[in-house]
Amino acid sequence: MKYKIHKVVFPVAGLGTRFLPATKANPKEMLPIVDKPLIQYAAEEAEAAGMMNLVFITGRNKRAIPDHFDKAYELESELRANGKLKLLELVREILPPNVSCIYLRQVEALGLGHAVLCARSVIEDEPFAVSLADDLIRPPLNTPGCLEQMVKIYERFQCSVLAVERVPKHEVNRYGIVETRSDQDGTQWVTSIVEKPHPDATQSNLAVVGRYILTPAIFDKLIVTKRGTGGEIQLTDAIFALLQDEPVIAYQFDGKRYDCGSKLGYLQATVEYALAHKDLGNDFAAYLKNLIL
Numbered sequence: 001m002k003y004k005i006h007k008v009v010f011p012v013a014g015l016g017t018r019f020l021p022a023t024k025a026n027p028k029e030m031l032p033i034v035d036k037p038l039i040q041y042a043a044e045e046a047e048a049a050g051m052m053n054l055v056f057i058t059g060r061n062k063r064a065i066p067d068h069f070d071k072a073y074e075l076e077s078e079l080r081a082n083g084k085l086k087l088l089e090l091v092r093e094i095l096p097p098n099v100s101c102i103y104l105r106q107v108e109a110l111g112l113g114h115a116v117l118c119a120r121s122v123i124e125d126e127p128f129a130v131s132l133a134d135d136l137i138r139p140p141l142n143t144p145g146c147l148e149q150m151v152k153i154y155e156r157f158q159c160s161v162l163a164v165e166r167v168p169k170h171e172v173n174r175y176g177i178v179e180t181r182s183d184q185d186g187t188q189w190v191t192s193i194v195e196k197p198h199p200d201a202t203q204s205n206l207a208v209v210g211r212y213i214l215t216p217a218i219f220d221k222l223i224v225t226k227r228g229t230g231g232e233i234q235l236t237d238a239i240f241a242l243l244q245d246e247p248v249i250a251y252q253f254d255g256k257r258y259d260c261g262s263k264l265g266y267l268q269a270t271v272e273y274a275l276a277h278k279d280l281g282n283d284f285a286a287y288l289k290n291l292i293l
């Protein structure tokens with residue numbers, strides 16, 4: 001039976017310690033890139049891929065996320081009364097009418113695998129996506145977003161799909177790293193996956209970035225996954241177990257990823273999105289030129 005992907009899980013319970021003090025009271029997923037919070041970029045990418053059920057796995061100090069996606073009656077009537085109709089539209093578009101949000105609390109911070117397992121009762125027996133909002137992915141012009149690209153792969157092969165990209169060898173210890181076998185048509189089948197290996201412990205530099213399409217069989221693996229790297233229940237370890245039963249594809253997406261979980265990646269994204277911004281781009285480019293020359 002062929003399934004469509006309707007649901008996307010956003011694990012947003014992490015503490016965001018790398019951005020303290022900015023993230024003391026505010027979730028890291030609410031950090032803006034120019035004028036939009038990271039989580040909204042991630043939601044828009046999922047919606048463009050046809051995912052109309054957004055499942056947020058939240059934790060403490062994350063109230064700003066449901067607030068962001070809620071209807072803001074006072075703000076809307078204020079903007080309407082002041083004739084600020086463009087802004088009104090901007091605010092109302094944050095959650096299109098056909099999209100619904102579900103919020104689940106991850107009571108203990110036991111890792112990404114545990115966060116995904118928390119979504120089981122909502123996902124039930126369907127394939128689904130997982131998106132980590134701090135990996136911001138910008139597709140080239142006129143190209144669908146990363147999740148939409150992955151849905152196409154899923155529809156063709158009906159198996160789990162991991163977004164991957166090559167990283168410098170000395171950085172492999174920051175990612176889930178896959179080894180693959182390639183088909184004649186270029187499809188890369190995962191043969192092995194390991195979480196944050198030492199650079200000497202792997203031949204591969206193909207890193208998993210924060211986009212996954214998973215079959216529901218992952219839940220039976222997660223439930224028996226023991227704590228791994230960092231004492232956390234790792235999604236990577238459950239995917240390794242899944243591989244023993246089902247094929248998994250590593251997909252090198254078309255687009256540029258910004259690691260907005262790091263300050264440098266966050267600043268790079270800010271600069272590049274500002275340069276590409278329709279109202280701001282030219283002035284910002286002129287400012288940068290002046291600053292550097």
Ligand code: G1P
Nearest residue numbers: 112135174175176208209210236
């Ligand atoms: C998580 C995953 C890791 C993956 C990474 C992508 O790690 O555990 O396998 O490569 O996201 O961003 P984290 O960045 O949460 O440590």
